[in-house]
Every structure is written in structure tokens, then in C-alpha cells.
Amino acid sequence: MPFISAQAAAHKDYDVIVVGSGAAGGQIAYTLTMDGVRVLMLEAGRKYDASEAAMFQTPDVAPLRGMDTPDKNFGFYDATVDGGWQVPGEPYIVGKGEGETDFKWWRARMLGGRTNHWGRISLRNGPYDFKPRTRDGLGIDWPIAYEDLAPYYDKVEMLVGIYGSNDGLENTPDSPAGCLLPPPKPIVSELLVQKHTARLGFPTVAGHRAVLTQALDWRRLPAKLHPGNPTAQKIIAADMQKRVPCFWATPCGNGCSIRANYQSTTVHLPPALATGKLDIVTDAMVAEITLSKNGRASGVRFVDRHSGKRVEVRARAVVLAASAFESVRILFNSHPSGHAAGLANSSGRLGRYLMDTVGSSLGGQVPLLENLPPHNEEGASGGHLYVPWWGYQAQAAGKLDFPRGYHIEFGGGRRMPDFDTLEGLEWLTNGSYGTKLKEDARRYYGSFVHFSGRGEMIPNEKSYCEIDPTVKDRWGIPVLRFHWQWSEHETRQAAHMQQTFAAIIESMGGRVRNQPQADGAKAISAGGSIIHEIGGAIMGDDPQTSVVNQWCQTWEINNLFVADGAPFPSNADKNPTLTIMANAWRVGDHIVDRMKRREL
Amino acid sequence: MDRRETIKWMLAASAVIPLSRIHAAAAESYGTDPNLQRVYHPGDLWPLTLTQSQRDRATLLCDTILPADATSPSASQVGVVDLIDEWISAPYPTQRKDRDLVLRGLDWLDSESQRRFAKPWLDIPAPQLQAICDDICWVPKAKPEFLEAARFFARYRDLTTGGFYTSPQGRADLRYVGNTPLPRFDGPPLEVLKKVGLA
Numbered sequence: 082m083p084f085i086s087a088q089a090a091a092h093k094d095y096d097v098i099v100v101g102s103g104a105a106g107g108q109i110a111y112t113l114t115m116d117g118v119r120v121l122m123l124e125a126g127r128k129y130d131a132s133e134a135a136m137f138q139t140p141d142v143a144p145l146r147g148m149d150t151p152d153k154n155f156g157f158y159d160a161t162v163d164g165g166w167q168v169p170g171e172p173y174i175v176g177k178g179e180g181e182t183d184f185k186w187w188r189a190r191m192l193g194g195r196t197n198h199w200g201r202i203s204l205r206n207g208p209y210d211f212k213p214r215t216r217d218g219l220g221i222d223w224p225i226a227y228e229d230l231a232p233y234y235d236k237v238e239m240l241v242g243i244y245g246s247n248d249g250l251e252n253t254p255d256s257p258a259g260c261l262l263p264p265p266k267p268i269v270s271e272l273l274v275q276k277h278t279a280r281l282g283f284p285t286v287a288g289h290r291a292v293l294t295q296a297l298d299w300r301r302l303p304a305k306l307h308p309g310n311p312t313a314q315k316i317i318a319a320d321m322q323k324r325v326p327c328f329w330a331t332p333c334g335n336g337c338s339i340r341a342n343y344q345s346t347t348v349h350l351p352p353a354l355a356t357g358k359l360d361i362v363t364d365a366m367v368a369e370i371t372l373s374k375n376g377r378a379s380g381v382r383f384v385d386r387h388s389g390k391r392v393e394v395r396a397r398a399v400v401l402a403a404s405a406f407e408s409v410r411i412l413f414n415s416h417p418s419g420h421a422a423g424l425a426n427s428s429g430r431l432g433r434y435l436m437d438t439v440g441s442s443l444g445g446q447v448p449l450l451e452n453l454p455p456h457n458e459e460g461a462s463g464g465h466l467y468v469p470w471w472g473y474q475a476q477a478a479g480k481l482d483f484p485r486g487y488h489i490e491f492g493g494g495r496r497m498p499d500f501d502t503l504e505g506l507e508w509l510t511n512g513s514y515g516t517k518l519k520e521d522a523r524r525y526y527g528s529f530v531h532f533s534g535r536g537e538m539i540p541n542e543k544s545y546c547e548i549d550p551t552v553k554d555r556w557g558i559p560v561l562r563f564h565w566q567w568s569e570h571e572t573r574q575a576a577h578m579q580q581t582f583a584a585i586i587e588s589m590g591g592r593v594r595n596q597p598q599a600d601g602a603k604a605i606s607a608g609g610s611i612i613h614e615i616g617g618a619i620m621g622d623d624p625q626t627s628v629v630n631q632w633c634q635t636w637e638i639n640n641l642f643v644a645d646g647a648p649f650p651s652n653a654d655k656n657p658t659l660t661i662m663a664n665a666w667r668v669g670d671h672i673v674d675r676m677k678r679r680e681l
Numbered sequence: 682m683d684r685r686e687t688i689k690w691m692l693a694a695s696a697v698i699p700l701s702r703i704h705a706a707a708a709e710s711y712g713t714d715p716n717l718q719r720v721y722h723p724g725d726l727w728p729l730t731l732t733q734s735q736r737d738r739a740t741l742l743c744d745t746i747l748p749a750d751a752t753s754p755s756a757s758q759v760g761v762v763d764l765i766d767e768w769i770s771a772p773y774p775t776q777r778k779d780r781d782l783v784l785r786g787l788d789w790l791d792s793e794s795q796r797r798f799a800k801p802w803l804d805i806p807a808p809q810l811q812a813i814c815d816d817i818c819w820v821p822k823a824k825p826e827f828l829e830a831a832r833f834f835a836r837y838r839d840l841t842t843g844g845f846y847t848s849p850q851g852r853a854d855l856r857y858v859g860n861t862p863l864p865r866f867d868g869p870p871l872e873v874l875k876k877v878g879l880a
Contacts, residue, residue: 266868328862512819
């Protein structure tokens with residue numbers, strides 16, 4: 082049963098249809114098929130295999146030296162195909178009302194979705210992150226607690242392979258022994274940052290990223306992942322042996338044909354396909370959910386992008402995992418009689434509480450790092466260290482003018498020069514050219530450090546989406562119109578990031594490249610631009626104020642689930658992907674249980 | 682007509698119309714799903730559009746910005762002029778903006794050297810060439826009458842360093858080490874840690 086045509090799928094009956102193939106879709110398809118559930122996965126984009134990845138290609142053999150273009154927004158060799166801030170023929174609208182700010186929506190139309198190019202940063206939410214309103218009176222509590230998700234974090238870490246360390250820090254959970262892989266050794270600029278953040282009074286610890294720093298323990302882990310399920314254990318043990326640990330070269334974002342890092346296409350889908358229980362139809366753009374006469378979901382209707390025809394497929398349950406806002410769009414566009422405001426929307430909360438991550442960046446140059454002896458600094462191609470949020474006590478003492486925290490991701494080093502590595506060097510050289518410029522380039526290359534804050538946005542009533550009344554995409558499917566506003570909680574946090582980054586750079590004896598931005602509204606990145614969109618179909622305990630329950634099951638249609646980031650009622654500073662996977666696994670287990678009890 | 686013939690045709694047509702006035706509008710973008718495995722050369726995807734005279738001026742400016750020295754060749758020797766031609770001929774907004782800036786800048790170099798030294802840019806001796814470059818090499822200190830030329834120079838320098846340091850020779854000049862599989866990652870050598878005071 083692997084990749085099949087739209088027509089073939091239309092003639093079969095499935096247990097579950099999963100819409101989407103990224104972190105959520107991949108995880109839930111894995112969980113379900115490992116337990117023998119027959120799954121049809123629908124992906125809007127084309128089939129993709131990481132053997133396509135451009136790994137060792139250098140910029141000199143790429144068009145425009147590999148620089149980003151409107152066709153390839155993150156550079157020529159980035160793994161994303163048919164995706165970006167705009168997808169041809171599939172527009173979205175951004176509201177321009179008073180007070181509304183820009184919003185950008187990154188989409189990928191390819192198997193594995195955005196997991197093919199993501200940063201691989203894999204942080205657990207902490208206990209506070211599930212009960213934000215209880216703690217400070219702002220935002221929305223989750224109907225579940227850290228303890229509910231902890232066993233699934235353990236499982237995802239063991240399955241995917243996450244490097245990191247346990248540091249015993251507040252609201253930054255440790256993993257049980259045997260979950261994490263050892264972190265890679267820090268590079269010199271990271272060690273320097275660690276030394277100086279310690280002076281400033283906050284910790285720098287091992288990053289957590291989905292990269293195999295050693296082979297997965299295929300003898301020990303399968304029994305932990307699938308207790309009492311020898312078939313699943315055998316399949317995952319075999320697959321773990323096919324993944325090769327990182328060989329400390331090539332950018333993760335280009336994709337990884339040796340399967341050292343996590344992409345849904347290299348980690349979740351191969352074992353799921355090996356069960357024989359998974360069919361995948363690619364180029365299947367889902368338009369709406371179909372209902373049976375008794376009001377249950379009967380399946381979905383999608384556009385086969387090859388023929389342009391609408392195709393209907395059927396299953397006992399439907400799981401949306403199309404990326405938070407795409408899942409919301411599908412619910413909005415499903416309105417059989419009696420559901421004029423969109424499916425599962427009697428609360429009126431569908432499309433509400435959209436969140437992204439607060440982002441702000443600052444770079445600088447550090448004389449101590451000039452003219453270092455040549456050495457290889459590529460490592461795991463992303464941060465080996467990071468700064469978890471350290472300000473809980475200061476906030477409790479009323480010393481900060483914003484609630485909620487941010488962590489710091491940072492980088493530097495003698496990485497392969499890109500086209501813009503030395504761009505604008507005159508800020509250091511006063512405009513040198515000629516032999517002097519060559520000397521300057523040798524001196525400054527490798528001496529730059531760059532800091533990015535990733536902070537929590539509190540959901541608000543002014544950040545939401547709806548269906549645009551007139552615009553449709555090339556498939557005839559109505560598109561989303563977004564409305565976005567930050568509050569002072571976020572803009573003040575962004576301004577604080579700027580001060581913090583400048584303080585670190587100056588502590589290292591460095592120079593900031595641009596003046597730190599004191600105006601938070603200018604320091605903050607556009608909504609959506611950090612690509613951590615969350616919300617729009619939040620989970621809760623009350624059908625009046627939420628779209629789904631704690632199992633991510635819609636309140637109104639009991640065989641319809643939303644398993645991506647849409648149900649998250651808050652967006653902690655921790656990058657959401659690991660939590661998306663842990664939550665999807667939990668939802669998958671719940672679906673299996675209910676199917677065994679013949680409740681679905 | 683295949684792409685190569687198209688390019689020939691374009692070049693022939695350019696003998697009649699000044700190429701600086703042909704917009705790169707005819708060029709096609711590579712799309713959202715290009716082949717990532719093949720080796721691309723300037724001119725493979727869209728026609729190059731610099732005239733010989735423009736190329737000559739571009740070459741001199743590239744090699745003034747990054748001349749050959751004991752460590753590495755000059756910018757033009759590693760293909761930077763071809764890259765700049767590819768860049769300013771590309772169908773994308775950033776590159777189109779650069780095209781305008783670069784072509785006007787190359788013309789400015791000629792008119793400025795005519796004005797000051799009564800000779801074209803290509804014929805002036807090194808000290809005169811340097812005198813012009815010194816006036817435009819840093820935007821913050823450029824006199825008002827040189828401001829626009831200084832902006833051109835800043836961008837052209839970025840295109841030149843970008844092209845040079847992404848070439849194999851440029852990477853070697855910076856003593857970049859990497860893009861090769863390693864059995865393990867050891868972190869910084871002791872001498873590096875000592876140099877920054879961490880060991």
C-alpha cells in the first residue's frame with residue numbers, strides 16, 4: 082500500500098484519513114499504522130524524497146550563488162520546493178484595518194511539509210506553559226497539563242533522536258534518562274557567549290535539536306516506544322538501523338539523505354509505510370470535509386492537482402494535520418447545511434487566537450574571534466548551545482515590563498561563506514577596497530555573532546482569520562484573510578531582546594552592527610515570519626469557548642480531529658514542533674483506544 | 682529554437698539596440714521546483730546582457746575592488762564578472778533593482794573619468810582610478826555630489842565580494858574548512874581556545 086492515485090484511493094475504505102504529512106500528519110500516521118489502523122494520508126504537494134537533497138553543493142554551482150529569490154525564499158538549495166511566503170495560484174489576504182500589522186504565511190507544498198527545512202530545535206513546553214492564565218491571569222489555560230504530555234515527549238525524543246542535556250532549570254523540563262542523545266561540543270563563539278551570559282547572570286546550556294549525534298539504540302528503544310507490540314517493535318528497530326548519525330557537514334535545512342536529522346519524510350513515513358497500513362496520495366489539495374446523514378464526518382473532498390477534478394474519499398474518522406491555519410481553512414470551507422459559519426464552529430472561536438512567536442534579532446562583531454586558526458566549525462549545522470528563558474524570578478518580583486519569556490538562539494563561526502557573509506563590511510572597514518579589502522575579509526570572516534530571540538505571544542482577540550468573501554485559489558477553494566495585531570506584551574519583550582543582545586555583544590568586547598532598537602514595535606518581526614503559527618481551533622474544557630476537547634476532537638463531530646498546532650491555546654517560547662509531535666502521538670493513541678472500543 | 686540559439690539571437694539583436702536598454706523582462710525565472718542536482722553556469726537559465734564595453738568596465742572595477750595578490754587571484758579571474766552579468770540579467774526584483782544601479786554606475790565611471798581626466802574609465806592610470814574610487818568608496822563620507830555613485834560602489838563591492846568568496850578560490854583565501862564528512866566533531870582545537878582566553 083504505498084503511494085497511490087487519487088482514483089485508487091476513492092475506491093477504498095479507510096479507518097482514518099490524515100490531511101497533511103508534516104510533523105503532525107507524519108506523527109499521527111506513524112502512531113496509527115504502528116497499531117494496525119488503516120490510514121490514507123493526503124498531501125497537497127508533490128512526492129518528495131530526501132535523496133533529492135542538495136547536500137554538498139556549493140554556491141558557485143547554483144544560480145545567483147544560491148541566494149534567495151521569490152521562487153526559493155530560503156535560498157536555492159533549501160529543501161522546500163513549491164513553497165514559500167507565497168504559493169503561486171494560492172493567495173491569502175492580509176487585513177489592513179486600523180492597528181493591523183503585517184502577517185506572512187509560509188507554506189510548503191511537498192511531502193513532509195515544512196519539516197523538510199525547519200531548524201530542528203526541539204524544546205519541551207514546561208509545566209507553566211500549560212497553565213499560563215492560572216499563573217499570571219493572561220491568555221488561556223490548556224485543558225491538559227505537562228504530566229499529560231510528558232510520556233509523549235519521552236517517546237518522541239526516543240523515536241526522532243534529539244540531542245540535548247538536562248540542566249534542572251525552572252520550567253525547562255529535564256528528560257528521563259535514556260531519552261536524549263549527547264549534545265555536540267560547542268564551537269568557540271558559543272563558548273564565548275556562554276562565558277559572558279554567565280557574567281550577565283543567565284545560563285547558556287546545550288541546545289535541543291532533532292539531529293542524531295549517534296546511532297539510535299535500536300535494541301533498547303523499540304520496546305519503550307511500542308510495549309506489547311512486537312510487530313511495531315520489529316519495524317522501528319529495522320528502520321532505526323537505516324538512519325545514519327550526523328557526519329558533521331552540510332546544512333540541515335537542505336534536507337538530509339542519510340536521515341540523520343528529523344524530516345517527516347525520513348523518520349515518520351518510512352516505518353509507517355513499512356507497516357503496509359499506509360496509503361499516500363500526493364497532489365491532493367483538500368477542499369472540505371464531507372458529512373454523512375447522521376452528521377458524522379464521512380471523509381474529505383479534495384482537488385486532484387493532476388486532473389483538477391474533485392475526488393471524494395471515505396473513512397471512519399478524519400484527522401486534520403494540514404498546518405494550523407490550513408486546517409482552520411478546511412473547517413471554515415466545510416459548511417454543509419446547518420454549518421454556515423464553518424464546521425465545528427458553534428463556539429464562534431474557529432479562526433480565533435492566532436499566534437506566532439515573538440522574534441527579534443541583532444548581530445555584532447567580536448575582535449577576540451578575529452584571525453582564528455582555521456578549523457572546522459560546521460558541527461550539527463545549528464546551535465549546539467542556547468539560552469533558555471531565565472527571567473521567571475525577575476518577573477515574579479515585578480522587575481520586567483512584560484509577562485512571559487523568550488529564549489535566545491545564536492550563531493557564529495567559520496561556516497561556508499555565503500554570498501552575503503561579508504555584505505556591507507564597510508561598517509567595520511570604512512569602505513576599504515583593493516588589497517586592503519582582502520586583508521579585512523580574512524580578518525573579519527568568522528568573527529561575527531548573531532542573536533535571535535524567540536518569545537511567547539499571548540493570544541488576543543485582534544489576531545484572527547476568516548474566509549475572504551470573494552477570493553479563491555486556483556483550485557476554486559476560498560482563501561483565508563488574516564488580521565494581525567501584537568499587544569504591548571510582545572513589543573516590550575522584543576525591545577528587551579534588543580537590549581539583552583547588545584549587552585551580550587558588548588560584554589564580549591564586540592560591536593553591535595546596528596543600534597539596538599528601543600521601539601518594540603519596530604524591533605519585532607512580522608506576524609507569521611518566525612513560522613511558528615499556532616491556534617485557530619483551540620482546545621478547552623468548555624464547548625462554548627473552544628473548538629476541540631483535550632483529545633483534539635471537535636466538540637460537534639466526534640470522529641473529526643485536529644492534530645496540528647491549531648488546538649494549542651498558548652504558544653510558549655519553546656518552538657512548537659516537538660509539542661506538535663507529542664500531542665499528535667497522544668491524539669493517535671486516543672483514536673486507537675476508541676477504535677478498539679468501537680466508539681469510532 | 683533551443684535556449685542556446687535564443688541567447689545567440691538575443692545577442693545578435695543587441696548589436697542593434699543598446700543592451701543596457703533591453704530589460705531582462707524576457708528572462709524566465711527557474712520556478713519553485715528547480716533541479717538542485719545539476720551544475721549551473723551564468724547564462725544557463727537566462728541570457729547574459731552586458732555589452733562588451735560594460736563587461737570591460739565591470740572587469741576593471743571588480744579587479745580594483747579585489748585584485749590578485751600573493752594569496753588568491755583577482756575577482757574577474759574567478760568568474761565574478763560572469764556572475765555579475767548573470768545577476769543583473771536575472772528576472773527577479775532584487776536583481777532588477779541592482780541592474781539599474783549597476784548599469785548607471787558603470788556609465789557614471791566613464792563620464793566621471795572623462796570629466797576629471799578627459800579619458801574613458803578604462804584608459805586612466807591607477808592613481809586617477811584610485812582618486813575616483815576614494816571619493817565613492819564609503820557612503821558616510823561621500824560628498825553630496827558623489828552620494829549616488831557611492832551607493833553604486835557599495836552595492837557593487839557586495840556583489841564582488843559575494844561572488845569572490847563563494848568561489849573555491851575565495852573560500853580557500855579565507856581558509857574555510859568544511860563541507861566534508863567527519864567521523865566525529867571535536868569542537869575547537871586547544872590553540873583556538875587559548876587564543877580567545879577559554880583555555
